[in-house]
Amino acid sequence: MILDGKCPSGPLAEKWDKYQREMRLISPANKRKYKIIVVGTGLAGASAVATLGELGYNIEAFCFQDSPRRGHSIAAQGGINAAKNYPNDGDSIYRLFYDTIKGGDFRSREANVYRLATVSNNIMDQCVAQGVPFARDYAGYLENRSFGGGLVSRTFYARGQTGQQLLLGAYGALSRQVNAGTVRLHPRSEMLDLVVVNGSAKGIIVRDLITGKIESYAGDAVCLCTGGYSNVFCLSTNAMGSNVTATYRAYKKGAFFANPCFTQIHPTCIPVSGEHQSKLTLMSESLRNDGRVWVPKNKGDNRQPNEISEDERDYFLERKYPSYGNLTPRDIASRAAKEVCDDGFGVGPGGYGVYLDFADAINRLGEQKMREMYGNLFEMYEKITGENAYKKPMRIYPAPHYTMGGLWVDYNLQSSIPGLFVLGEANFSDHGANRLGASALMQGLADGYFIIPCTIAGYLAGTEPGKINTGHSEFKKSAEDVSSLTKKFLSINGGKTVSEFHRKLGKIMWDNVGMSRSEESLKKALKLIPELRAEFMENVRVPGSGAELNQELEKAGRTADFLEFAELMAYDALHRNESCGGHFRVEHQMPDGEAKRDDENFSYAAAWEFKGIGKEPELHKEPLAFEDIEPEIRSYK
Numbered sequence: 242m243i244l245d246g247k248c249p250s251g252p253l254a255e256k257w258d259k260y261q262r263e264m265r266l267i268s269p270a271n272k273r274k275y276k277i278i279v280v281g282t283g284l285a286g287a288s289a290v291a292t293l294g295e296l297g298y299n300i301e302a303f304c305f306q307d308s309p310r311r312g313h314s315i316a317a318q319g320g321i322n323a324a325k326n327y328p329n330d331g332d333s334i335y336r337l338f339y340d341t342i343k344g345g346d347f348r349s350r351e352a353n354v355y356r357l358a359t360v361s362n363n364i365m366d367q368c369v370a371q372g373v374p375f376a377r378d379y380a381g382y383l384e385n386r387s388f389g390g391g392l393v394s395r396t397f398y399a400r401g402q403t404g405q406q407l408l409l410g411a412y413g414a415l416s417r418q419v420n421a422g423t424v425r426l427h428p429r430s431e432m433l434d435l436v437v438v439n440g441s442a443k444g445i446i447v448r449d450l451i452t453g454k455i456e457s458y459a460g461d462a463v464c465l466c467t468g469g470y471s472n473v474f475c476l477s478t479n480a481m482g483s484n485v486t487a488t489y490r491a492y493k494k495g496a497f498f499a500n501p502c503f504t505q506i507h508p509t510c511i512p513v514s515g516e517h518q519s520k521l522t523l524m525s526e527s528l529r530n531d532g533r534v535w536v537p538k539n540k541g542d543n544r545q546p547n548e549i550s551e552d553e554r555d556y557f558l559e560r561k562y563p564s565y566g567n568l569t570p571r572d573i574a575s576r577a578a579k580e581v582c583d584d585g586f587g588v589g590p591g592g593y594g595v596y597l598d599f600a601d602a603i604n605r606l607g608e609q610k611m612r613e614m615y616g617n618l619f620e621m622y623e624k625i626t627g628e629n630a631y632k633k634p635m636r637i638y639p640a641p642h643y644t645m646g647g648l649w650v651d652y653n654l655q656s657s658i659p660g661l662f663v664l665g666e667a668n669f670s671d672h673g674a675n676r677l678g679a680s681a682l683m684q685g686l687a688d689g690y691f692i693i694p695c696t697i698a699g700y701l702a703g704t705e706p707g708k709i710n711t712g713h714s715e716f717k718k719s720a721e722d723v724s725s726l727t728k729k730f731l732s733i734n735g736g737k738t739v740s741e742f743h744r745k746l747g748k749i750m751w752d753n754v755g756m757s758r759s760e761e762s763l764k765k766a767l768k769l770i771p772e773l774r775a776e777f778m779e780n781v782r783v784p785g786s787g788a789e790l791n792q793e794l795e796k797a798g799r800t801a802d803f804l805e806f807a808e809l810m811a812y813d814a815l816h817r818n819e820s821c822g823g824h825f826r827v828e829h830q831m832p833d834g835e836a837k838r839d840d841e842n843f844s845y846a847a848a849w850e851f852k853g854i855g856k857e858p859e860l861h862k863e864p865l866a867f868e869d870i871e872p873e874i875r876s877y878k
């Protein structure tokens with residue numbers, strides 16, 4: 242099937258305006274007749290809930306944490322992009338659009354990315370009005386810094402806690418709606434199925450994580466804002482609870498999953514330190530504004546970094562990419578770090594690390610200024626490694642961080658199931674094969690504050706409110722399926738913990754579907770994943786019962802979904818016989834080792850349809866039509 246992204250016609254810069262001019266509206270009196278279910282209250286979900294509530298819709302909002310304030314978005318450190326051009330350094334909406342689409346290696350939809358760049362400026366106005374404490378310069382103006390893949394400074398930040406401050410802003414707006422009675426909040430609730438009635442999304446099945454009760458909720462539309470799936474690699478920079486369950490179960494109900502193999506490995510993370518580690522910690526990309534990445538020029542040089550003189554150091558990013566230097570995009574910086582380590586130049590235990598050195602910046606700006614900009618990141622680094630990065634370079638290594646793939650959505654953010662909308666990291670929409678730093682917060686908030694409130698009206702205007710309730714047989718069937726799966730996990734009573742399986746899956750994925758992939762490694766993964774899945778269903782041990790708080794049971798469901806989803810990722814990576822962005826197939830590289838795209842054969846979004854567990858999914862394509870730009874060979878040299 243050829244998929245239609247439903248982008249408005251007309252000149253690129255006018256598409257969004259035209260869309261808004263022509264879209265169907267719902268009167269304020271009628272809005273309150275509609276119920277919208279929003280799953281996820283991180284930045285994408287909280288901003289959507291707040292705005293849809295403000296508009297007068299009835300919202301049922303769900304998250305598995307005890308409060309929306311604990312959504313994974315809170316972890317975001319470095320900043321959020323917007324095309325305000327306050328530093329007057331040549332930025333514009335067009336430049337943000339172009340950097341983003343080039344950063345994604347020309348594998349995203351032109352019209353979406355242009356809309357994102359346009360809306361970026363509204364986001365800043367919104368968040369400043371909410372009182373988000375962005376960094377300001379001496380005169381009181383909002384401060385900017387640079388992020389990878391751009392030659393301008395367009396990243397707004399609140400020290401190294403931008404996500405937290407933005408989420409507090411969105412949470413304040415959401416709470417206001419709870420108080421106003423438009424939003425009903427369901428924390429500690431996990432969506433375990435999507436209910437589809439006559440082809441349209443009409444509700445969800447949820448497990449109350451405190452009581453274990455399986456509950457049904459009906460609505461006129463469902464929005465999934467459930468984040469990304471980096472934890473398929475087990476070790477990632479994501480919160481440990483982040484998972485694929487909501488989007489994967491919607492996929493099993495008919496929503497297409499797009500570009501699942503587009504995963505981002507972030508270059509600046511604290512290296513793995515041992516077998517029993519459960520999480521990796523990011524050191525924000527913002528540090529590459531002032532940190533210089535290097536390794537010793539001599540293989541196996543294990544002297545202390547301060548004993549290695551300047552001419553014995555290889556500042557490999559500055560050497561290879563003189564224009565962008567340490568601020569090359571993540572996919573490129575990660576591959577370069579892996580390459581020097583694979584070649585034996587890495588530092589630290591096992592040689593899996595490179596230095597991120599702040600000595601020059603400290604000499605230039607002084608330690609106090611560094612503390613103001615990055616203090617909490619340096620503290621975090623010291624707490625974890627015991628090393629003081631003001632005195633000694635940080636050691637960093639790439640780690641799974643973000644997923645560009647997600648449920649396929651059209652320009653309306655509507656999935657292939659009518660009435661199912663997908664926002665934030667959970668959708669595939671705007672970042673192509675590689676996301677630029679500080680663009681995820683921008684996208685999540687664009688989707689939630691500005692896009693969904695507009696596009697969902699077009700759908701609801703053609704839908705009779707409240708037509709389906711939880712008495713419908715599809716709700717009963719879904720609830721029974723969820724209950725029996727829960728019982729199944731509890732009854733296996735095998736010999737291995739859920740975490741053992743998750744770790745094993747993570748290793749299969751990192752080794753075979755990770756930073757570089759080959760036909761051979763992907764075929765190996767496609768053999769190993771089903772074997773591990775079968776073993777899980779026979780030998781996992783989930784203690785406790787289903788009628789209480791049982792975190793092992795929660796993990797079992799999420800890991801079971803990862804064990805199926807991993808196969809989909811491998812299929813996608815195997816079929817995409819090219820390298821682009823974060824998807825690096827070793828068979829497809831330029832003579833200098835850069836990714837080699839194949840626009841003739843792969844300039845499309847790959848949207849997969851579920852065909853059964855263990856069965857090959859069916860591929861549908863959305864061709865990418867570039868009307869305003871000419872995809873070029875991506876170079877940061």
Ligand SMILES: Cc1cc2nc3c(=O)[nH]c(=O)nc-3n(C[C@H](O)[C@H](O)[C@H](O)COP(=O)(O)OP(=O)(O)OC[C@H]3O[C@@H](n4cnc5c(N)ncnc54)[C@H](O)[C@@H]3O)c2cc1C
Nearest residue numbers: 281282283285305314318319320432468665666679681682
């Ligand atoms: C360490 C780190 C630093 C980062 N720094 C930056 C940065 O500086 N700038 C930037 O732009 N991006 C950054 N990112 C990326 C960015 O933080 C995320 O992409 C973004 O916050 C995702 O927001 P979201 O709302 O889509 O999802 P999330 O914040 O992950 O929220 C998901 C929500 O869905 C809920 N949920 C999930 N599944 C279910 C279910 N089955 N049932 C019920 N609820 C469910 C959760 O409870 C949660 O409320 C960073 C990421 C990490 C890991």
